[in-house]
Structure formats: C-alpha cells, structure tokens
Amino acid sequence: MAYPEKQLDKITGTLQNVIFSSTESYFKILSVHIEESTLEDWQEPEMIATGTFADVQEGSVYGFYGQLVRHPKYGQQFKVDHYENELPPDENGLIKYFASGQFTGIGKKTAEKIVNHLGLNAVNLILDDAKILDGIVKAETARKLARTLRLNLGLERLFQIGNQFGIGADIAGRLYDQYGNEAQDILTQDPYRLVFEFDGISFKKADDIGHKVGVDKFDERRMQAAVYATIMNVTFQYGHMFLSHDQLLLSVEQMLHQNNTEMSNQIQKAIQSLIESNILVNDDGRYYAKRLYIAEKETAINLKRLLNTSSPLNITANDIDESFVTPGKMTLDQIQVEAVKTGLKSQIFLLTGGPGTGKTTIIRTMVATWKKMIQNRAKFADNTKDFLKNYQVRMASPTGRAAKRMTEVTGYDASTIHRLLGIADLDEPEFNADNPIAGGLLIIDEASMLDIELTSKLLAAVPNGMKVIIVGDSDQLPSVGPGNVLEDLVSSGDITHIELEVIYRQGRGSSITELATHIKNGELPADFLENQPDRSSFMVNSEQASQAIEQVVALAIKKGYTQDDLQILTPMYKTSAGVIALNQMAQKLFNPLKSNQKSLQFGMTIFRKGDKVLQLENDSERDVYNGDMGKIIAVQYKSDIGNDDNEDRLIIDFDGKELAYPKKNLNQLSLAYATTVHKAQGNEFQLVIMVLTNHFGLMLNRNLLYTGITRAKEALILVGEYTAFERASRTLVPKRFTFLQQRLSHSKTEVNEHDSSDESETIPEKTPHLTTTMVISSAVNPMIGMENITPYDFM
Ligand SMILES: Nc1ncnc2c1ncn2[C@@H]1O[C@H](COP(=O)(O)OP(=O)(O)OP(=O)(O)O)[C@@H](O)[C@H]1O
Numbered sequence: 001m002a003y004p005e006k007q008l009d010k011i012t013g014t015l016q017n018v019i020f021s022s023t024e025s026y027f028k029i030l031s032v033h034i035e036e037s038t039l040e041d042w043q044e045p046e047m048i049a050t051g052t053f054a055d056v057q058e059g060s061v062y063g064f065y066g067q068l069v070r071h072p073k074y075g076q077q078f079k080v081d082h083y084e085n086e087l088p089p090d091e092n093g094l095i096k097y098f099a100s101g102q103f104t105g106i107g108k109k110t111a112e113k114i115v116n117h118l119g120l121n122a123v124n125l126i127l128d129d130a131k132i133l134d135g136i137v138k139a140e141t142a143r144k145l146a147r148t149l150r151l152n153l154g155l156e157r158l159f160q161i162g163n164q165f166g167i168g169a170d171i172a173g174r175l176y177d178q179y180g181n182e183a184q185d186i187l188t189q190d191p192y193r194l195v196f197e198f199d200g201i202s203f204k205k206a207d208d209i210g211h212k213v214g215v216d217k218f219d220e221r222r223m224q225a226a227v228y229a230t231i232m233n234v235t236f237q238y239g240h241m242f243l244s245h246d247q248l249l250l251s252v253e254q255m256l257h258q259n260n261t262e263m264s265n266q267i268q269k270a271i272q273s274l275i276e277s278n279i280l281v282n283d284d285g286r287y288y289a290k291r292l293y294i295a296e297k298e299t300a301i302n303l304k305r306l307l308n309t310s311s312p313l314n315i316t317a318n319d320i321d322e323s324f325v326t327p328g329k330m331t332l333d334q335i336q337v338e339a340v341k342t343g344l345k346s347q348i349f350l351l352t353g354g355p356g357t358g359k360t361t362i363i364r365t366m367v368a369t370w371k372k373m374i375q376n377r378a379k380f381a382d383n384t385k386d387f388l389k390n391y392q393v394r395m396a397s398p399t400g401r402a403a404k405r406m407t408e409v410t411g412y413d414a415s416t417i418h419r420l421l422g423i424a425d426l427d428e429p430e431f432n433a434d435n436p437i438a439g440g441l442l443i444i445d446e447a448s449m450l451d452i453e454l455t456s457k458l459l460a461a462v463p464n465g466m467k468v469i470i471v472g473d474s475d476q477l478p479s480v481g482p483g484n485v486l487e488d489l490v491s492s493g494d495i496t497h498i499e500l501e502v503i504y505r506q507g508r509g510s511s512i513t514e515l516a517t518h519i520k521n522g523e524l525p526a527d528f529l530e531n532q533p534d535r536s537s538f539m540v541n542s543e544q545a546s547q548a549i550e551q552v553v554a555l556a557i558k559k560g561y562t563q564d565d566l567q568i569l570t571p572m573y574k575t576s577a578g579v580i581a582l583n584q585m586a587q588k589l590f591n592p593l594k595s596n597q598k599s600l601q602f603g604m605t606i607f608r609k610g611d612k613v614l615q616l617e618n619d620s621e622r623d624v625y626n627g628d629m630g631k632i633i634a635v636q637y638k639s640d641i642g643n644d645d646n647e648d649r650l651i652i653d654f655d656g657k658e659l660a661y662p663k664k665n666l667n668q669l670s671l672a673y674a675t676t677v678h679k680a681q682g683n684e685f686q687l688v689i690m691v692l693t694n695h696f697g698l699m700l701n702r703n704l705l706y707t708g709i710t711r712a713k714e715a716l717i718l719v720g721e722y723t724a725f726e727r728a729s730r731t732l733v734p735k736r737f738t739f740l741q742q743r744l745s746h747s748k749t750e751v752n753e754h755d756s757s758d759e760s761e762t763i764p765e766k767t768p769h770l771t772t773t774m775v776i777s778s779a780v781n782p783m784i785g786m787e788n789i790t791p792y793d794f795m
C-alpha cells in the first residue's frame with residue numbers, strides 16, 4: 001500500500017527525556033538529541049519536540065516528522081505530525097535487535113534466519129502479517145514475536161497509518177484504547193466495522209479508507225455500513241424514529257451517489273442482513289435502528305404499566321381538598337384548580353401550556369398540597385420517617401437550569417433527569433427497572449426536551465404506584481434527540497391531559513406571551529413592528545443585522561444589563577449573524593481584552609476570565625450538561641500555583657459549582673453571549689435579542705421562533721428581516737416519524753416484538769430532509785414602519 005505523505009521536515013535523534021506526559025491523552029513534550037535533520041536553520045544539538053506519542057523509550061532513536069513552530073512562551077520547538085521508531089539500519093543491527101533478549105525464544109541463529117528470509121523490512125512485514133514467519137520459526141515463537149513487536153511498535157504504527165488515512169492522533173489513540181493491537185488490522189482490513197462500533201469515524205471516512213485499501217463497492221460490509229450510517233444520520237440529525245423501506249433505500253442511494261438496479265439490490269440485501277443480525281428492526285414496514293425501536297416500545301410498555309397501577313395511598317378528592325395549599329395570595333382559576341386535583345389523582349398526568357399560563361404555579365401548588373397530604377397520612381404510619389421517604393416528591397428536568405428553577409420555586413430538591421437516574425457516561429443508569437427510584441410523586445418539567453431514549457430510561461425506573469406528572473410546552477422545539485415524546489403523549493389521548501390557555505403574566509413580559517400566542521397560531525400580530533414596553537423589533541437586512549445587534553447590545557450595557565441578563569439567540573453557527581460571529585462581537589463589548597490578561601485559545605475562540613460560556617455536551621460524571629451556562633472565574637497556566645492539572649486550564653463557575661477545564665477539554669465549551677435557540681431551550685433570560693434573517697433559510701420555522709422568544713422573561717428585541725420572521729411563523733417544523741402515539745392508542749393489543757397490528761400510519765414516501773417544502777409567505781414590504789426607528793427605541 002502506498003499512501004501520499006505530507007511534505008514535512010524530519011529530525012532523527014535520540015530521545016533524551018520525556019519532559020511532560022499527559023495523563024489523559026498521548027500528548028508529550030520530549031527533549032531530543034539531534035543526529036540528522038532536514039531543518040536548514042537549526043544549528044543546536046538539541047530540540048524540544050511536542051505532539052502525540054505512544055510509549056516512547058528514553059535512549060531510543062526515532063525519526064520525527066513535523067514542522068518548526070514558535071511557541072509564544074517557550075520559543076522554537078518541533079511540532080511533531082508523526083514519528084517512527086528508527087530500527088537498526090543494517091542487517092547486523094537488526095539481527096542484534098531480534099536477538100537482544102526481549103523476544104522470547106529468539107537467539108542469534110533464529111534472528112539471522114528471520115533477517116535472511118525477510119531482509120531489512122522484517123519488522124514491518126511481521127507487523128503487517130505474522131504469517132510471514134511460517135516456516136521460518138515455530139508458530140508459537142512467531143506469535144510471541146509479533147505480539148511483542150506490536151506492543152513496542154503497535155501504537156506508533158497506528159499513528160503512522162492513521163496519518164496516511166487522514167486520521168489524527170486523537171482518534172488513532174482512541175482506536176488503540178478501544179481495540180489495542182487489533183486496531184491496525186481493523187483500520188486497514190475492515191474499516192466499515194468502525195461505523196458500527198466506534199464513535200469518531202463517519203461512513204465517509206471509513207469509505208475513504210475502504211476505497212484506498214481496495215474494498216469492492218458492492219462489498220457487503222460497505223453496503224451494511226452505508227445502510228446503518230444512513231438510518232443513524234436520519235434519526236439523530238432529524239429526530240425521526242424510523243424510515244419506510246423506500247425512504248431508507250433512497251437515502252442510502254443518495255449517500256452513495258448511486259442509484260442503479262445493481263446498487264438497489266445490494267442495498268436491499270444489506271437491509272435484510274442487518275435485520276437478521278438484529279441491528280435494524282422492520283416493524284411492519286417501519287425500519288428502525290434496534291436501540292430506538294426498543295426505546296419506543298419500552299416507553300409504551302412502561303406507560304401502560306404505570307397507567308394500570310394505582311398508588312397505595314389511594315388518594316381521594318376529599319384528601320386533596322383538605323390539603324389544598326394555594327401559593328401566596330393567588331386565586332387559581334377553575335382549570336388550574338382542576339389541573340392540580342386531576343394531576344394528583346391520576347397515575348400519569350400531562351400538563352401543557354404556553355409561557356405565563358401557570359405551569360410553575362401548578363407545580364408549586366401540587367408539591368405543597370402533596371407535602372401536606374403526606375404529612376397528614378404519615379401520622380398514621382408505623383414508621384413516619386420511612387413513610388415520608390417512600391412517598392417523597394421527586395422533581396427533575398432535562399436541563400440543569402430548569403431543575404434549579406424548580407428547586408427555587410418549590411423549595412424541594414430538583415435535579416437533571418440524568419442525575420435522578422444516576423446515568424454516568426456510557427454506563428447503564430444506576431436506577432432502572434430492577435432498582436427503581438424512590439418516592440410517591442415524580443414531576444418532570446420542560447418535557448418538550450425529552451427524547452425517546454431518555455424517556456425510556458426514565459419510565460423504566462419509575463416503580464408501580466408512583467405518580468408521574470409531565471409538564472411542558474408542546475409548541476416548543478422538539479427534543480434534540482430522536483422522538484416527539486411530549487406531542488405523541490398528548491395526541492395519544494390515553495393519558496389525562498390539561499392544557500392551560502389563559503396567560504397570567506402581567507406587566508413586563510406580557511406582550512411577549514401575547515406574541516407567542518400569535519406565533520403559535522401561525523401569524524405575526526398586527527402590532528409586530530410597534531414598540532411595546534417589553535418588546536421591540538428592529539428590521540434590517542441580513543448584511544446589517546450584526547451591526548444592529550452590536551448597537552443594541554452596547555446600549556443594553558449602558559442601561560445596566562449584564563451578560564447574565566442578556567442573551568442573543570440565532571438559529572445557526574455560521575453567517576455574519578450566526579453564533580460564532582455574534583459571540584466575538586459580544587465578547588468585545590462585555591469582556592474587552594485588558595493588557596497582559598491571561599487567556600486560553602481553542603480554535604478561533606479565545607477564552608478569558610469573566611467570559612460567559614456554554615457547555616456543549618453532557619458530562620454526567622461532573623453533573624454538567626449540554627446547554628448549561630457558566631462563567632470563567634480563572635485562567636490558570638500550567639506553572640500557576642494551585643493548578644493541579646499540570647496543564648493550562650480554565651476554572652468555570654456553573655451556578656455555584658466550580659469545574660476545571662484543562663486545555664484538552666476546551667472542545668466542550670463555547671462562548672455563550674450568543675447561542676442557538678436549540679441550546680437555549682430550558683433556559684430563560686431577562687432580555688433576549690432574537691435574530692432571524694432569510695439567510696437562515698430552512699432553519700426558519702414556527703417552533704424555533706416560538707422557543708426563542710419565550711426564553712425572554714422581561715424584554716425581547718427582534719432583529720432581522722420581517723419576511724424571515726413571517727416565514728418562520730408560518731412554517732411548521734417538519735413532522736417527525738414516530739409511532740409512540742399509535743403504540744399507546746393500541747393499548748388494547750399487547751405491544752410486543754412481533755406486533756404487526758394493522759396500524760394505518762402512512763409513512764411519507766420521501767425522506768423529509770430531501771424534500772422539505774417551505775411555505776413561504778406572500779410578499780410583504782420588509783421595511784414597513786421602519787423609517788424612524790433607532791436602537792434607542794428598543795430599550
Ligand atoms: N390564577 C392566577 N392568578 C394570578 N396570577 C397568576 C395565576 N396563575 C399564574 N399567575 C402568575 O402568572 C405568572 C406566570 O405563571 P407561571 O410562572 O406559573 O407560568 P408558567 O406557565 O410556568 O410560565 P413560564 O413557562 O413562562 O415559566 C406568575 O407571576 C404567576 O404568579
């Protein structure tokens with residue numbers, strides 16, 4: 001195999017010592033004594049080399065390929081792209097190497113025999129395939145020799161091979177962690193296996209490698225990986241639970257850029273094989289990834305289980321009446337009272353409503369009423385303490401912020417659902433069907449964010465008899481992960497549901513809730529462009545949007561708004577009015593660079609003390625989740641006193657919890673002055689600046705706009721193009737293909753693995769992302785009423 005190499009300099013030298021070795025990655029800093037080099041400008045006998053290295057040995061000779069760079073603090077050093085162990089250069093040296101005693105069963109004679117047969121390239125030939133030693137040494141000796149060579153050189157080789165395939169050292173290191181010495185064979189002989197098993201190699205990457213190593217285009221491993229990757233992309237990118245046969249076929253053909261009869265036959269064969277090997281499920285024409293099928297099926301089964309049990313407390317209407325606690329001096333309206341009473345009586349209850357309709361008020365009332373009721377009952381229990389524990393209220397939400405808010409309003413502990421279930425990364429939850437959570441009443445808020453997999457885990461851990469109250473706003477964006485849980489539960493009709501419609505929020509923030517109601521109904525209000533005490537719109541064309549936002553933010557700062565109060569929301573990362581550009585702009589305004597200020601850079605982002613930051617992924621172990629916002633309270637360099645990470649790091653405060661982010665973890669963070677609407681779900685801010693322009697094209701939909709504006713508690717400023725806002729308000733988010741609703745509605749027929757009842761769900765024939773049609777509003781003058789408006793009008 002010959003793969004093209006990058007043009008790099010080479011230093012050959014003896015490793016003198018390892019100055020630094022990261023404990024969590026393969027990053028190392030080495031001091032190298034140079035024996036030979038292609039660098040023209042370097043005259044010193046030694047050089048500092050940095051990069052990703054396997055278990056390198058001090059005193060050994062290596063060839064380092066890379067470039068001379070200037071580190072701002074440490075001066076010139078050699079940044080290593082890849083390296084190789086410089087094996088002895090002649091036959092005598094190689095014989096000595098094999099006979100050195102480190103290879104069991106090999107003395108001088110056997111070493112000579114190996115080198116005579118295999119020549120100077122013996123090591124590489126053995127690493128490629130140990131069978132080459134057949135007939136030269138005994139099978140057992142050959143096996144041990146190959147094993148020791150791989151232990152010594154395997155990861156180094158993997159780095160080199162990975163480099164030739166465009167796989168960086170991080171991924172190569174992770175491959176080695178997962179597969180050990182087998183990684184090299186997998187990469188070069190069966191790269192498609194990685195699509196199924198390894199998080200970090202896409203189908204496209206595997207296919208590039210497959211192509212280079214000569215895998216046939218109809219090879220069944222390629223076909224199966226293509227089908228699997230397609231279904232995973234469609235479900236995890238677009239939220240669908242399944243595809244029809246034709247959608248799946250069409251999407252795979254599109255991914256492979258080929259649609260002829262032969263290809264179509266091979267894809268269908270691959271679909272069949274994946275079903276036989278239990279990776280896909282064909283559920284009456286709905287093609288699921290097995291794990292999603294199980295999640296949907298178990299969600300339905302657990303909901304039915306819970307619906308069919310009753311609380312041992314046997315709560316009556318009278319019990320609730322006697323314990324009813326109204327929060328503060330408020331008088332709940334009839335439907336709110338009914339929601340509290342029905343909710344506490346039902347085994348499972350759904351409460352939905354837009355902003356300001358009293359969902360939190362009802363949670364407060366329910367919790368207070370439940371607490372009183374349980375305390376009354378506890379008087380008659382054998383063991384009061386146990387009784388109170390067994391019937392305690394549990395509260396959780398998909399995000400940390402929402403959980404914190406629940407705690408604040410109810411005075412009861414709430415947590416993220418991950419925390420409630422004890423989900424640590426990749427492991428099974430600590431609480432599950434065999435080890436259920438304790439309590440008598442479970443309240444889940446922000447349920448629009450529930451995806452099917454989290455819901456399935458949650459419901460499995462709910463014991464029989466525990467009441468479940470699910471609260472959310474079904475007009476918000478659906479969950480990031482697959483499924484459409486809240487809407488499916490509502491439309492199943494099998495679960496008691498009350499929708500709150502009257503908006504109670506008054507004063508500041510109230511015209512925002514009115515606007516939300518209009519948008520929910522698919523229209524912009526007639527007064528959209530008129531300034532309200534709590535809402536204003538600033539219509540500019542897309543090129544002017546970022547400048548307009550800059551002016552608005554500058555003015556907000558003058559008026560005393562802090563970075564915690566203000567949030568810029570935009571649909572996408574790129575474009576001049578996207579997250580990345582707006583963050584850079586807002587950072588300059590909120591946290592301008594001071595001279596000699598410490599900072600850490602990751603990609604294009606420079607983090608410094610005082611910056612508002614966003615966590616981009618779930619880290620259950622540290623209890624910090626995708627969408628959590630924090631503030632950088634310190635930037636610590638490696639040499640700083642008190643830095644026990646031994647590398648540069650940030651200290652971030654997430655609502656009172658301080659976490660360290662060494663440099664290698666900075667990929668989990670971004671600045672958070674501006675975020676996507678998706679990332680802001682579950683969070684609320686005093687002032688929201690919402691940006692929509694027609695550049696955001698297919699992202700413009702009603703749920704996105706609705707979710708964005710309802711993040712604003714006190715004031716909302718809309719910036720962008722009127723037509724974009726109008727288009728968003730008229731465009732429904734594409735429907736997700738799910739079957740939870742039908743599985744629930746068909747509760748009379750047992751849902752099981754072979755369920756093939758005659759559900760008459762019609763599956764749209766084409767994949768939605770391929771055919772999404774947008775309902776674009778009729779022409780409206782974008783500058784209506786804009787003549788005299790300046791940013792001053794908006795504050
Ligand atoms: N029946 C009522 N009478 C008077 N005020 C009410 C009533 N119900 C709710 N409110 C008030 O309306 C405001 C909004 O209520 P609440 O926060 O419970 O709504 P919500 O649906 O949780 O809103 P959001 O989703 O925006 O947080 C609160 O100030 C609350 O005190």
